[in-house]
Amino acid sequence: MPVKQPCSTTARAAHPPLPAADFARWQALIEQQTGVVISAQSQGFLQLALEERMRELGIFDPSHYYQRLIQGQGSAFEWSKLLAGLTVQETAFFRDPAGFDFLSHYLKQHPQQDERALMLWSVGCASGEEAYSLAITASEALGKGAAFGVLGSDINESALAKARAACYSAKRIAHLPGEFRQRYFSPSAEHGGFVVNAELAAKVCFTRLNVLALADEPFFNLDVIVCQNLLIYFRRERRFEILDQLARRLSLGGVLLIGTSEATGWQHPALAPAGAGAVQAFIRKQPGGAE
Template structure:
Protein backbone atom coordinates (compact mmCIF):
# COMPACT_ATOMS: atom_id res chain seq x y z
CA UNK A 1 0.00 0.00 0.00
CA UNK A 2 2.86 2.37 0.87
CA UNK A 3 4.48 1.72 -2.51
CA UNK A 4 1.20 2.52 -4.26
CA UNK A 5 0.93 5.84 -2.45
CA UNK A 6 4.51 6.72 -3.43
CA UNK A 7 3.77 5.89 -7.04
CA UNK A 8 0.77 8.19 -6.93
CA UNK A 9 2.74 11.03 -5.39
CA UNK A 10 5.25 10.78 -8.23
CA UNK A 11 2.62 10.59 -10.96
CA UNK A 12 2.24 13.34 -13.54
CA UNK A 13 -1.23 14.24 -12.30
CA UNK A 14 -0.30 15.05 -8.70
CA UNK A 15 1.00 18.50 -9.78
CA UNK A 16 -2.64 19.58 -9.52
CA UNK A 17 -2.33 19.46 -5.73
CA UNK A 18 0.70 21.74 -5.69
CA UNK A 19 0.66 25.52 -5.60
CA UNK A 20 1.35 27.08 -8.99
CA UNK A 21 4.42 29.34 -9.21
CA UNK A 22 3.95 33.10 -9.04
CA UNK A 23 3.23 34.56 -12.46
CA UNK A 24 6.19 36.41 -13.93
CA UNK A 25 5.75 40.09 -14.75
CA UNK A 26 5.94 39.53 -18.51
CA UNK A 27 3.32 36.78 -18.30
CA UNK A 28 1.00 38.95 -16.23
CA UNK A 29 1.37 41.75 -18.76
CA UNK A 30 0.41 39.53 -21.70
CA UNK A 31 -2.70 38.36 -19.84
CA UNK A 32 -3.57 41.99 -19.06
CA UNK A 33 -3.28 42.91 -22.74
CA UNK A 34 -5.33 39.91 -23.92
CA UNK A 35 -8.18 40.56 -21.47
CA UNK A 36 -8.35 44.26 -22.25
CA UNK A 37 -8.21 43.73 -26.02
CA UNK A 38 -11.00 41.16 -26.00
CA UNK A 39 -13.26 42.37 -23.20
CA UNK A 40 -12.14 45.87 -22.23
CA UNK A 41 -11.63 44.57 -18.70
CA UNK A 42 -8.49 45.75 -16.91
CA UNK A 43 -6.66 43.75 -14.24
CA UNK A 44 -4.66 46.11 -12.02
CA UNK A 45 -1.27 44.87 -10.69
CA UNK A 46 -2.71 44.61 -7.18
CA UNK A 47 -5.24 42.06 -8.52
CA UNK A 48 -2.59 39.73 -9.95
CA UNK A 49 -3.37 37.16 -7.23
CA UNK A 50 -7.04 37.20 -8.35
CA UNK A 51 -5.95 36.37 -11.89
CA UNK A 52 -3.49 33.69 -10.76
CA UNK A 53 -6.12 32.01 -8.57
CA UNK A 54 -8.78 31.86 -11.28
CA UNK A 55 -6.36 30.76 -13.98
CA UNK A 56 -4.91 28.17 -11.62
CA UNK A 57 -8.30 26.63 -10.81
CA UNK A 58 -9.12 26.23 -14.48
CA UNK A 59 -5.64 24.97 -15.37
CA UNK A 60 -5.89 22.24 -12.74
CA UNK A 61 -9.29 21.21 -14.10
CA UNK A 62 -7.91 20.61 -17.59
CA UNK A 63 -4.41 19.42 -16.63
CA UNK A 64 -2.43 22.41 -17.87
CA UNK A 65 0.69 23.04 -15.76
CA UNK A 66 2.00 26.43 -16.89
CA UNK A 67 0.53 29.89 -17.44
CA UNK A 68 2.23 30.13 -20.81
CA UNK A 69 0.82 26.82 -22.02
CA UNK A 70 -2.66 27.89 -20.97
CA UNK A 71 -2.22 31.27 -22.67
CA UNK A 72 -1.32 29.53 -25.93
CA UNK A 73 -4.32 27.22 -25.54
CA UNK A 74 -6.59 30.26 -25.14
CA UNK A 75 -5.08 32.14 -28.09
CA UNK A 76 -4.51 29.44 -30.70
CA UNK A 77 -5.48 26.02 -29.38
CA UNK A 78 -8.01 23.80 -31.20
CA UNK A 79 -10.65 24.55 -28.55
CA UNK A 80 -9.65 28.17 -28.01
CA UNK A 81 -13.17 29.62 -28.47
CA UNK A 82 -14.79 27.26 -25.98
CA UNK A 83 -11.97 27.61 -23.45
CA UNK A 84 -12.02 31.41 -23.72
CA UNK A 85 -15.76 31.46 -22.98
CA UNK A 86 -15.18 29.31 -19.88
CA UNK A 87 -12.39 31.54 -18.61
CA UNK A 88 -14.36 34.75 -19.15
CA UNK A 89 -17.17 33.26 -17.09
CA UNK A 90 -14.75 32.57 -14.22
CA UNK A 91 -13.32 36.09 -14.30
CA UNK A 92 -16.49 38.13 -14.66
CA UNK A 93 -19.46 36.49 -12.91
CA UNK A 94 -19.93 38.28 -9.59
CA UNK A 95 -22.01 37.58 -6.52
CA UNK A 96 -25.42 39.19 -6.93
CA UNK A 97 -28.91 38.88 -5.49
CA UNK A 98 -32.45 40.14 -5.99
CA UNK A 99 -33.14 43.79 -5.13
CA UNK A 100 -29.43 44.32 -4.49
CA UNK A 101 -29.56 48.15 -4.59
CA UNK A 102 -32.86 49.24 -2.97
CA UNK A 103 -32.29 52.95 -3.66
CA UNK A 104 -31.70 52.38 -7.37
CA UNK A 105 -34.73 50.12 -7.73
CA UNK A 106 -36.86 52.62 -5.81
CA UNK A 107 -35.80 55.27 -8.32
CA UNK A 108 -36.89 53.00 -11.16
CA UNK A 109 -40.30 52.53 -9.55
CA UNK A 110 -40.73 56.28 -9.04
CA UNK A 111 -39.75 56.86 -12.66
CA UNK A 112 -42.43 54.48 -13.95
CA UNK A 113 -45.13 55.78 -11.62
CA UNK A 114 -44.58 59.35 -12.82
CA UNK A 115 -44.73 58.57 -16.58
CA UNK A 116 -47.76 59.89 -18.48
CA UNK A 117 -50.45 57.20 -18.37
CA UNK A 118 -51.25 57.63 -22.07
CA UNK A 119 -47.64 56.90 -22.98
CA UNK A 120 -47.65 53.73 -20.87
CA UNK A 121 -50.83 52.57 -22.62
CA UNK A 122 -49.54 53.36 -26.10
CA UNK A 123 -46.12 51.68 -26.13
CA UNK A 124 -44.63 48.81 -24.08
CA UNK A 125 -41.80 49.80 -21.75
CA UNK A 126 -38.45 48.46 -22.95
CA UNK A 127 -35.84 47.82 -20.24
CA UNK A 128 -32.25 46.66 -20.61
CA UNK A 129 -30.05 45.17 -17.87
CA UNK A 130 -26.43 45.47 -19.06
CA UNK A 131 -24.02 43.00 -17.47
CA UNK A 132 -26.91 41.02 -16.00
CA UNK A 133 -24.81 38.09 -14.70
CA UNK A 134 -27.08 35.17 -13.73
CA UNK A 135 -30.36 37.08 -14.07
CA UNK A 136 -31.24 38.42 -10.63
CA UNK A 137 -31.16 42.02 -11.85
CA UNK A 138 -33.41 41.71 -14.95
CA UNK A 139 -35.91 39.61 -13.00
CA UNK A 140 -35.94 42.21 -10.23
CA UNK A 141 -36.63 44.91 -12.82
CA UNK A 142 -39.47 42.83 -14.27
CA UNK A 143 -41.02 42.46 -10.82
CA UNK A 144 -40.74 46.21 -10.22
CA UNK A 145 -42.37 47.00 -13.54
CA UNK A 146 -45.18 44.56 -12.86
CA UNK A 147 -45.77 46.05 -9.40
CA UNK A 148 -45.81 49.59 -10.83
CA UNK A 149 -48.19 48.76 -13.66
CA UNK A 150 -50.50 47.01 -11.19
CA UNK A 151 -50.45 50.09 -8.96
CA UNK A 152 -51.34 52.26 -11.97
CA UNK A 153 -54.12 49.81 -12.89
CA UNK A 154 -52.58 49.30 -16.32
CA UNK A 155 -51.90 46.07 -18.25
CA UNK A 156 -48.32 44.77 -17.90
CA UNK A 157 -46.97 46.14 -21.16
CA UNK A 158 -43.21 45.78 -20.72
CA UNK A 159 -40.24 43.65 -21.63
CA UNK A 160 -36.79 43.26 -20.04
CA UNK A 161 -33.61 42.21 -21.83
CA UNK A 162 -30.61 40.98 -19.86
CA UNK A 163 -27.23 40.89 -21.58
CA UNK A 164 -23.88 39.54 -20.40
CA UNK A 165 -20.58 38.40 -21.86
CA UNK A 166 -20.78 35.07 -20.00
CA UNK A 167 -22.82 32.36 -21.73
CA UNK A 168 -22.99 30.10 -18.63
CA UNK A 169 -24.35 33.06 -16.66
CA UNK A 170 -27.15 33.88 -19.08
CA UNK A 171 -27.96 30.19 -19.50
CA UNK A 172 -28.54 30.02 -15.76
CA UNK A 173 -30.66 33.17 -15.90
CA UNK A 174 -32.84 31.68 -18.61
CA UNK A 175 -33.55 28.61 -16.49
CA UNK A 176 -34.98 30.82 -13.74
CA UNK A 177 -33.92 28.71 -10.73
CA UNK A 178 -32.02 30.32 -7.85
CA UNK A 179 -30.67 29.51 -4.42
CA UNK A 180 -33.05 30.59 -1.68
CA UNK A 181 -30.30 32.73 -0.15
CA UNK A 182 -30.50 35.02 -3.17
CA UNK A 183 -33.82 36.24 -1.73
CA UNK A 184 -32.31 37.56 1.50
CA UNK A 185 -33.89 40.92 2.23
CA UNK A 186 -36.75 40.48 -0.24
CA UNK A 187 -40.19 41.41 1.11
CA UNK A 188 -42.28 38.37 2.07
CA UNK A 189 -45.20 39.48 -0.10
CA UNK A 190 -42.94 39.74 -3.14
CA UNK A 191 -41.47 36.32 -2.40
CA UNK A 192 -44.94 34.81 -2.29
CA UNK A 193 -46.04 36.58 -5.46
CA UNK A 194 -43.05 35.95 -7.71
CA UNK A 195 -41.28 32.80 -6.50
CA UNK A 196 -42.21 29.16 -6.13
CA UNK A 197 -40.32 26.56 -4.04
CA UNK A 198 -38.25 24.13 -6.10
CA UNK A 199 -35.91 21.22 -5.38
CA UNK A 200 -32.84 21.29 -3.12
CA UNK A 201 -33.50 24.60 -1.36
CA UNK A 202 -33.98 26.51 -4.61
CA UNK A 203 -36.76 28.77 -5.83
CA UNK A 204 -38.23 29.29 -9.29
CA UNK A 205 -39.35 32.54 -10.90
CA UNK A 206 -43.07 32.42 -11.72
CA UNK A 207 -43.89 31.95 -15.40
CA UNK A 208 -45.64 35.32 -15.78
CA UNK A 209 -42.34 37.11 -15.01
CA UNK A 210 -40.09 34.71 -16.92
CA UNK A 211 -42.14 35.40 -20.04
CA UNK A 212 -41.30 39.10 -19.76
CA UNK A 213 -37.53 38.59 -19.60
CA UNK A 214 -35.16 37.50 -22.37
CA UNK A 215 -31.39 37.03 -22.32
CA UNK A 216 -28.67 37.57 -24.89
CA UNK A 217 -24.92 37.19 -24.92
CA UNK A 218 -23.24 40.55 -25.50
CA UNK A 219 -19.75 41.96 -24.99
CA UNK A 220 -19.98 45.68 -24.14
CA UNK A 221 -16.99 46.15 -26.45
CA UNK A 222 -19.46 45.38 -29.27
CA UNK A 223 -22.26 47.77 -28.27
CA UNK A 224 -22.35 49.19 -31.80
CA UNK A 225 -23.78 45.86 -32.94
CA UNK A 226 -26.42 45.69 -30.19
CA UNK A 227 -29.97 45.77 -31.61
CA UNK A 228 -31.36 47.63 -28.57
CA UNK A 229 -32.72 51.09 -29.42
CA UNK A 230 -35.37 53.34 -27.93
CA UNK A 231 -34.97 51.85 -24.47
CA UNK A 232 -37.01 53.42 -21.68
CA UNK A 233 -34.69 52.22 -18.93
CA UNK A 234 -31.07 51.05 -19.08
CA UNK A 235 -29.70 49.60 -15.86
CA UNK A 236 -25.91 49.12 -15.75
CA UNK A 237 -24.43 48.59 -12.29
CA UNK A 238 -21.16 47.01 -11.10
CA UNK A 239 -19.87 46.63 -14.65
CA UNK A 240 -17.97 49.83 -15.45
CA UNK A 241 -15.60 49.33 -12.51
CA UNK A 242 -13.67 46.84 -14.67
CA UNK A 243 -12.84 49.43 -17.36
CA UNK A 244 -10.48 52.35 -17.76
CA UNK A 245 -11.99 55.80 -17.29
CA UNK A 246 -11.95 56.72 -20.99
CA UNK A 247 -13.64 53.44 -21.91
CA UNK A 248 -16.32 53.95 -19.25
CA UNK A 249 -17.24 57.24 -20.89
CA UNK A 250 -17.34 55.61 -24.31
CA UNK A 251 -19.65 52.85 -23.04
CA UNK A 252 -21.98 55.29 -21.28
CA UNK A 253 -22.18 57.49 -24.39
CA UNK A 254 -23.22 54.48 -26.48
CA UNK A 255 -25.79 53.43 -23.89
CA UNK A 256 -27.20 56.97 -23.80
CA UNK A 257 -27.61 56.86 -27.59
CA UNK A 258 -29.90 53.86 -27.14
CA UNK A 259 -32.27 55.61 -24.74
CA UNK A 260 -35.65 56.83 -25.88
CA UNK A 261 -36.33 60.55 -25.25
CA UNK A 262 -37.06 60.85 -21.54
CA UNK A 263 -35.41 57.46 -20.92
CA UNK A 264 -33.59 56.64 -17.69
CA UNK A 265 -29.97 55.44 -17.37
CA UNK A 266 -28.91 54.02 -13.98
CA UNK A 267 -25.27 53.30 -13.10
CA UNK A 268 -23.49 52.19 -9.93
CA UNK A 269 -22.37 54.82 -7.44
CA UNK A 270 -18.85 56.04 -8.16
CA UNK A 271 -18.60 54.31 -11.54
CA UNK A 272 -18.48 57.60 -13.43
CA UNK A 273 -17.21 60.85 -11.95
CA UNK A 274 -16.61 64.40 -13.15
CA UNK A 275 -18.28 63.92 -16.52
CA UNK A 276 -21.65 64.87 -17.94
CA UNK A 277 -22.85 62.49 -20.67
CA UNK A 278 -23.97 64.57 -23.67
CA UNK A 279 -27.73 64.82 -24.13
CA UNK A 280 -28.49 63.62 -20.59
CA UNK A 281 -29.66 65.40 -17.47
CA UNK A 282 -28.57 64.20 -14.02
CA UNK A 283 -31.34 62.89 -11.79
CA UNK A 284 -31.16 64.62 -8.38
CA UNK A 285 -30.26 61.87 -5.91
CA UNK A 286 -27.70 61.44 -3.16
CA UNK A 287 -27.72 57.65 -3.31
CA UNK A 288 -28.16 56.81 -7.00
CA UNK A 289 -26.12 57.74 -10.07
CA UNK A 290 -28.68 58.25 -12.84
CA UNK A 291 -29.51 60.44 -15.84
CA UNK A 292 -32.51 61.04 -18.06
CA UNK A 293 -32.29 61.68 -21.77
CA UNK A 294 -33.67 65.11 -22.62
CA UNK A 295 -37.02 65.26 -24.36
CA UNK A 296 -37.19 66.73 -27.86
CA UNK A 297 -39.76 69.36 -28.78
CA UNK A 298 -42.04 66.88 -30.49
CA UNK A 299 -41.99 64.61 -27.41
Protein backbone atom coordinates in the same frame (compact mmCIF):
# COMPACT_ATOMS: atom_id res chain seq x y z
CA MET B 1 -10.57 48.04 -7.72
CA PRO B 2 -11.56 46.36 -10.93
CA VAL B 3 -10.91 42.64 -10.60
CA LYS B 4 -11.60 40.06 -7.87
CA GLN B 5 -9.75 41.12 -4.75
CA PRO B 6 -6.98 38.84 -3.63
CA CYS B 7 -7.51 37.39 -0.19
CA SER B 8 -4.88 35.40 1.59
CA THR B 9 -6.85 32.16 1.81
CA THR B 10 -8.64 32.05 -1.52
CA ALA B 11 -6.14 33.55 -3.93
CA ARG B 12 -3.38 31.03 -3.40
CA ALA B 13 -2.26 29.56 -6.70
CA ALA B 14 -0.75 26.08 -6.89
CA HIS B 15 2.19 27.16 -9.04
CA PRO B 16 4.92 29.71 -8.26
CA PRO B 17 4.02 33.31 -9.20
CA LEU B 18 4.28 34.17 -12.87
CA PRO B 19 7.53 35.96 -13.72
CA ALA B 20 6.97 39.73 -13.94
CA ALA B 21 7.37 39.82 -17.72
CA ASP B 22 4.80 37.02 -18.19
CA PHE B 23 2.36 38.73 -15.83
CA ALA B 24 2.73 41.97 -17.83
CA ARG B 25 2.04 40.05 -21.08
CA TRP B 26 -1.13 38.54 -19.59
CA GLN B 27 -2.24 41.92 -18.24
CA ALA B 28 -1.83 43.48 -21.68
CA LEU B 29 -3.55 40.64 -23.54
CA ILE B 30 -6.54 40.55 -21.19
CA GLU B 31 -7.05 44.30 -21.28
CA GLN B 32 -6.69 44.37 -25.06
CA GLN B 33 -9.21 41.55 -25.57
CA THR B 34 -11.72 42.20 -22.80
CA GLY B 35 -11.07 45.68 -21.44
CA VAL B 36 -10.67 44.19 -17.96
CA VAL B 37 -7.83 45.74 -15.98
CA ILE B 38 -5.76 43.32 -13.87
CA SER B 39 -3.89 45.23 -11.19
CA ALA B 40 -0.69 43.98 -9.57
CA GLN B 41 -2.70 43.14 -6.42
CA SER B 42 -4.92 40.85 -8.48
CA GLN B 43 -2.08 38.73 -9.81
CA GLY B 44 -3.08 35.89 -7.45
CA PHE B 45 -6.57 35.82 -8.94
CA LEU B 46 -5.26 35.92 -12.47
CA GLN B 47 -3.05 32.98 -11.69
CA LEU B 48 -5.89 31.03 -10.04
CA ALA B 49 -8.21 31.72 -12.97
CA LEU B 50 -5.53 30.59 -15.43
CA GLU B 51 -4.75 27.44 -13.47
CA GLU B 52 -8.42 26.51 -13.14
CA ARG B 53 -9.06 26.94 -16.84
CA MET B 54 -5.83 25.18 -17.84
CA ARG B 55 -6.74 22.24 -15.58
CA GLU B 56 -10.12 21.97 -17.34
CA LEU B 57 -8.37 21.99 -20.71
CA GLY B 58 -5.51 19.66 -19.69
CA ILE B 59 -2.88 22.35 -20.34
CA PHE B 60 0.07 22.51 -17.93
CA ASP B 61 2.10 25.45 -19.20
CA PRO B 62 0.62 29.00 -19.08
CA SER B 63 2.57 29.92 -22.21
CA HIS B 64 0.71 27.17 -24.14
CA TYR B 65 -2.61 28.55 -22.96
CA TYR B 66 -1.44 32.05 -23.92
CA GLN B 67 -0.61 30.82 -27.43
CA ARG B 68 -3.97 29.11 -27.70
CA LEU B 69 -5.73 32.36 -26.82
CA ILE B 70 -3.79 34.56 -29.22
CA GLN B 71 -4.24 32.04 -32.01
CA GLY B 72 -7.99 32.42 -31.49
CA GLN B 73 -8.74 28.81 -30.58
CA GLY B 74 -12.19 28.75 -28.99
CA SER B 75 -12.10 32.56 -29.17
CA ALA B 76 -15.35 34.01 -27.78
CA PHE B 77 -16.16 30.92 -25.74
CA GLU B 78 -12.66 30.66 -24.33
CA TRP B 79 -12.51 34.33 -23.42
CA SER B 80 -15.87 34.12 -21.72
CA LYS B 81 -14.64 31.15 -19.65
CA LEU B 82 -11.46 32.94 -18.60
CA LEU B 83 -13.28 36.19 -17.88
CA ALA B 84 -15.75 34.31 -15.67
CA GLY B 85 -12.81 33.38 -13.45
CA LEU B 86 -11.58 36.96 -13.31
CA THR B 87 -14.80 38.83 -12.63
CA VAL B 88 -17.28 38.56 -9.78
CA GLN B 89 -20.84 37.41 -10.41
CA GLU B 90 -22.02 38.68 -7.03
CA THR B 91 -25.54 40.10 -7.20
CA ALA B 92 -28.83 40.19 -5.29
CA PHE B 93 -32.50 40.99 -5.74
CA PHE B 94 -32.99 44.75 -5.32
CA ARG B 95 -29.28 45.09 -4.58
CA ASP B 96 -29.50 48.88 -4.83
CA PRO B 97 -32.79 49.68 -3.02
CA ALA B 98 -32.50 53.45 -3.58
CA GLY B 99 -32.02 52.89 -7.32
CA PHE B 100 -35.08 50.64 -7.55
CA ASP B 101 -37.17 53.14 -5.54
CA PHE B 102 -36.09 55.79 -8.03
CA LEU B 103 -37.10 53.56 -10.97
CA SER B 104 -40.43 52.72 -9.40
CA HIS B 105 -41.19 56.42 -8.97
CA TYR B 106 -39.98 57.13 -12.51
CA LEU B 107 -42.20 54.41 -14.02
CA LYS B 108 -45.27 55.66 -12.15
CA GLN B 109 -44.62 59.19 -13.41
CA HIS B 110 -44.00 58.17 -17.01
CA PRO B 111 -46.92 55.96 -18.03
CA GLN B 112 -46.55 54.60 -21.54
CA GLN B 113 -47.95 57.08 -24.08
CA ASP B 114 -48.30 54.75 -27.05
CA GLU B 115 -49.02 51.09 -27.78
CA ARG B 116 -45.38 50.10 -27.54
CA ALA B 117 -44.41 47.85 -24.62
CA LEU B 118 -41.92 49.43 -22.21
CA MET B 119 -38.47 47.93 -22.55
CA LEU B 120 -36.04 47.62 -19.64
CA TRP B 121 -32.46 46.32 -19.79
CA SER B 122 -30.15 44.95 -17.11
CA VAL B 123 -26.62 45.24 -18.53
CA GLY B 124 -24.27 42.80 -16.78
CA CYS B 125 -27.16 40.90 -15.19
CA ALA B 126 -25.08 38.01 -13.77
CA SER B 127 -27.49 35.28 -12.53
CA GLY B 128 -30.59 37.34 -13.26
CA GLU B 129 -31.62 38.84 -9.92
CA GLU B 130 -31.32 42.41 -11.24
CA ALA B 131 -33.41 41.64 -14.33
CA TYR B 132 -36.19 40.00 -12.29
CA SER B 133 -36.05 42.90 -9.81
CA LEU B 134 -36.65 45.23 -12.75
CA ALA B 135 -39.60 43.08 -13.85
CA ILE B 136 -41.09 43.15 -10.34
CA THR B 137 -40.57 46.92 -10.13
CA ALA B 138 -42.28 47.46 -13.49
CA SER B 139 -45.10 45.09 -12.65
CA GLU B 140 -45.76 46.85 -9.33
CA ALA B 141 -45.43 50.37 -10.74
CA LEU B 142 -47.40 49.89 -13.96
CA GLY B 143 -50.14 47.62 -12.64
CA LYS B 144 -51.57 44.30 -13.71
CA GLY B 145 -51.55 43.56 -17.41
CA ALA B 146 -49.05 46.31 -18.25
CA ALA B 147 -47.05 45.66 -21.41
CA PHE B 148 -43.34 45.56 -20.71
CA GLY B 149 -40.33 43.39 -21.36
CA VAL B 150 -36.97 43.02 -19.63
CA LEU B 151 -33.71 42.08 -21.31
CA GLY B 152 -30.82 40.77 -19.21
CA SER B 153 -27.39 40.53 -20.80
CA ASP B 154 -24.03 39.29 -19.60
CA ILE B 155 -20.82 37.91 -21.04
CA ASN B 156 -20.84 34.87 -18.76
CA GLU B 157 -22.76 31.88 -20.14
CA SER B 158 -22.97 29.97 -16.87
CA ALA B 159 -24.40 33.02 -15.07
CA LEU B 160 -26.94 33.36 -17.89
CA ALA B 161 -27.92 29.68 -17.54
CA LYS B 162 -28.79 30.36 -13.88
CA ALA B 163 -30.72 33.47 -14.91
CA ARG B 164 -32.75 31.48 -17.44
CA ALA B 165 -33.44 28.71 -14.89
CA ALA B 166 -35.04 31.44 -12.70
CA CYS B 167 -34.67 29.33 -9.56
CA TYR B 168 -33.26 30.86 -6.36
CA SER B 169 -32.60 29.59 -2.86
CA ALA B 170 -34.82 30.61 0.06
CA LYS B 171 -31.88 32.62 1.39
CA ARG B 172 -31.58 34.71 -1.77
CA ILE B 173 -35.19 35.86 -1.61
CA ALA B 174 -35.49 36.01 2.20
CA HIS B 175 -35.06 39.81 2.34
CA LEU B 176 -37.88 40.50 -0.15
CA PRO B 177 -41.21 41.78 1.18
CA GLY B 178 -43.59 38.89 1.90
CA GLU B 179 -46.05 40.04 -0.75
CA PHE B 180 -43.32 39.97 -3.43
CA ARG B 181 -42.31 36.44 -2.44
CA GLN B 182 -45.92 35.31 -2.61
CA ARG B 183 -46.78 37.13 -5.81
CA TYR B 184 -43.69 36.36 -7.87
CA PHE B 185 -42.16 33.09 -6.58
CA SER B 186 -43.32 29.52 -6.02
CA PRO B 187 -41.54 26.73 -4.17
CA SER B 188 -40.00 24.24 -6.57
CA ALA B 189 -40.18 20.62 -5.47
CA GLU B 190 -38.14 19.61 -8.50
CA HIS B 191 -35.20 22.00 -8.06
CA GLY B 192 -35.49 23.01 -4.40
CA GLY B 193 -35.61 26.74 -3.77
CA PHE B 194 -38.10 29.08 -5.41
CA VAL B 195 -38.86 29.64 -9.08
CA VAL B 196 -39.95 32.93 -10.57
CA ASN B 197 -43.62 32.64 -11.52
CA ALA B 198 -44.23 31.90 -15.18
CA GLU B 199 -46.17 35.11 -15.86
CA LEU B 200 -43.26 37.29 -14.71
CA ALA B 201 -40.57 35.04 -16.19
CA ALA B 202 -42.29 35.25 -19.59
CA LYS B 203 -41.54 38.98 -19.64
CA VAL B 204 -37.81 38.49 -19.10
CA CYS B 205 -35.27 37.15 -21.57
CA PHE B 206 -31.50 36.81 -21.48
CA THR B 207 -28.75 37.07 -24.04
CA ARG B 208 -24.98 36.86 -24.10
CA LEU B 209 -23.45 40.25 -24.83
CA ASN B 210 -20.01 41.76 -24.34
CA VAL B 211 -20.34 45.43 -23.42
CA LEU B 212 -17.16 46.15 -25.35
CA ALA B 213 -18.99 45.11 -28.53
CA LEU B 214 -22.11 47.20 -27.88
CA ALA B 215 -21.65 49.08 -31.14
CA ASP B 216 -22.63 45.88 -33.02
CA GLU B 217 -25.81 45.27 -31.02
CA PRO B 218 -29.27 46.01 -32.41
CA PHE B 219 -30.90 47.13 -29.15
CA PHE B 220 -32.43 50.61 -29.30
CA ASN B 221 -35.38 52.52 -27.85
CA LEU B 222 -34.91 51.26 -24.31
CA ASP B 223 -37.00 53.00 -21.64
CA VAL B 224 -34.86 51.91 -18.70
CA ILE B 225 -31.23 50.79 -18.74
CA VAL B 226 -29.51 49.66 -15.55
CA CYS B 227 -25.75 49.17 -15.59
CA GLN B 228 -24.37 48.67 -12.08
CA ASN B 229 -21.25 47.00 -10.72
CA LEU B 230 -19.93 46.27 -14.20
CA LEU B 231 -18.11 49.45 -15.19
CA ILE B 232 -15.75 48.90 -12.26
CA TYR B 233 -13.81 46.39 -14.36
CA PHE B 234 -12.76 48.96 -16.93
CA ARG B 235 -10.58 52.02 -17.21
CA ARG B 236 -12.25 55.43 -17.07
CA GLU B 237 -12.14 56.08 -20.85
CA ARG B 238 -13.64 52.66 -21.55
CA ARG B 239 -16.39 53.25 -18.97
CA PHE B 240 -17.28 56.49 -20.74
CA GLU B 241 -17.36 54.75 -24.15
CA ILE B 242 -19.73 52.09 -22.78
CA LEU B 243 -22.00 54.75 -21.28
CA ASP B 244 -22.01 56.69 -24.58
CA GLN B 245 -23.18 53.50 -26.28
CA LEU B 246 -25.90 52.92 -23.69
CA ALA B 247 -27.04 56.55 -23.98
CA ARG B 248 -27.56 56.05 -27.74
CA ARG B 249 -29.96 53.21 -26.96
CA LEU B 250 -32.34 55.16 -24.71
CA SER B 251 -35.77 56.22 -25.93
CA LEU B 252 -36.72 59.88 -25.57
CA GLY B 253 -37.49 60.29 -21.86
CA GLY B 254 -35.76 56.98 -21.10
CA VAL B 255 -33.60 56.60 -17.99
CA LEU B 256 -30.10 55.23 -17.47
CA LEU B 257 -29.26 54.11 -13.92
CA ILE B 258 -25.63 53.45 -13.00
CA GLY B 259 -23.79 52.84 -9.74
CA THR B 260 -22.75 55.90 -7.76
CA SER B 261 -19.13 56.85 -8.37
CA GLU B 262 -18.75 54.23 -11.14
CA ALA B 263 -18.34 56.90 -13.81
CA THR B 264 -17.64 60.17 -12.06
CA GLY B 265 -17.47 63.04 -14.52
CA TRP B 266 -19.36 61.33 -17.35
CA GLN B 267 -21.96 63.44 -19.11
CA HIS B 268 -23.80 63.32 -22.40
CA PRO B 269 -25.20 66.19 -24.49
CA ALA B 270 -28.62 64.55 -24.95
CA LEU B 271 -29.03 63.37 -21.36
CA ALA B 272 -29.80 65.31 -18.18
CA PRO B 273 -28.68 64.13 -14.75
CA ALA B 274 -31.51 62.82 -12.58
CA GLY B 275 -31.58 61.25 -9.15
CA ALA B 276 -29.70 62.50 -6.13
CA GLY B 277 -27.74 61.21 -3.17
CA ALA B 278 -27.29 57.47 -3.53
CA VAL B 279 -28.86 57.42 -7.02
CA GLN B 280 -26.95 58.27 -10.17
CA ALA B 281 -29.28 58.42 -13.14
CA PHE B 282 -29.66 60.25 -16.45
CA ILE B 283 -32.74 60.94 -18.57
CA ARG B 284 -32.72 61.39 -22.35
CA LYS B 285 -34.07 64.86 -23.09
CA GLN B 286 -33.39 65.00 -26.81
CA PRO B 287 -34.44 62.56 -29.49
CA GLY B 288 -31.66 60.85 -31.32
CA GLY B 289 -29.64 57.72 -31.04
CA ALA B 290 -27.33 58.52 -33.90
CA GLU B 291 -24.93 60.74 -31.98
